[in-house]
Amino acid sequence: MNSTGTPNSQTEGAPDPLPLSLLNDFLYCPRRAALKAIEGWWGENQYTVQGELSHERADLPGYEVAKGVKLLRALPVFSDRLGLSGKCDIVEQHHDGSLCPVEYKKGKRRRFGNDDAQLCAQALCLEEMFSRPLLYGAIFHAASKRRREVEFTPQLRKMTEDAIGDLRRMVEAGAVPPAVFKAACEACSLYHICLPQVTSQPGHFARAAQELFRI
Numbered sequence: 001m002n003s004t005g006t007p008n009s010q011t012e013g014a015p016d017p018l019p020l021s022l023l024n025d026f027l028y029c030p031r032r033a034a035l036k037a038i039e040g041w042w043g044e045n046q047y048t049v050q051g052e053l054s055h056e057r058a059d060l061p062g063y064e065v066a067k068g069v070k071l072l073r074a075l076p077v078f079s080d081r082l083g084l085s086g087k088c089d090i091v092e093q094h095h096d097g098s099l100c101p102v103e104y105k106k107g108k109r110r111r112f113g114n115d116d117a118q119l120c121a122q123a124l125c126l127e128e129m130f131s132r133p134l135l136y137g138a139i140f141h142a143a144s145k146r147r148r149e150v151e152f153t154p155q156l157r158k159m160t161e162d163a164i165g166d167l168r169r170m171v172e173a174g175a176v177p178p179a180v181f182k183a184a185c186e187a188c189s190l191y192h193i194c195l196p197q198v199t200s201q202p203g204h205f206a207r208a209a210q211e212l213f214r215i
């Protein structure tokens with residue numbers, strides 16, 4: 001934290017920040033992030049709606065004190081260095097001044113491993129804003145009401161920063177990657193826009209286009 005105990009402010013002239021949530025999309029599927037950031041598509045499905053409902057309380061800005069720990073809700077965060085901005089569901093401020101971001105997730109731990117990187121990206125923002133290291137964060141799984149601690153290891157930090165770099169390069173290039181049909185597609189809210197079963201196979205895509213437009 002700086003000498004006044006307040007967060008550092010965002011630098012004027014820093015590159016346009018990418019939303020933190022886009023990193024989560026990118027790690028889920030680069031095409032999903034590209035469809036949103038480059039082509040402007042958006043979609044809701046049962047999973048996104050459930051996710052929003054599980055965030056409802058954490059999305060109300062403000063703070064409270066529970067068991068001596070200050071809980072900062074919906075805290076806006078940024079990193080000029082990484083070109084990111086967004087908000088943390090909850091940041092806990094403990095007695096010793098240490099900070100711990102807590103992310104709410106609707107379900108159980110995901111198979112796709114993007115939650116930890118999203119939390120780590122929040123920690124990188126907080127470290128830059130408050131000029132202090134963060135060691136741990138936590139993910140609260142609404143379905144099981146379980147809290148899982150996530151250590152910000154050098155490996156997780158590197159993976160997160162590499163992914164942010166890859167995401168920025170993809171967005172700046174304006175290139176939407178081709179679809180790759182995979183297990184994650186079933187829960188993707190952009191499934192009906194992406195049509196991965198068709199677009200991931202050029203032969204299928206050509207036949208579908210012929211039928212549609214009678215080429």
Ligand code: SF4
Pocket residue numbers: 028029030031032035179180181182184185186188189190191194195196
């Ligand atoms: S449907 Fe599959 S390939 Fe298409 S954006 Fe979603 S996850 Fe990616």
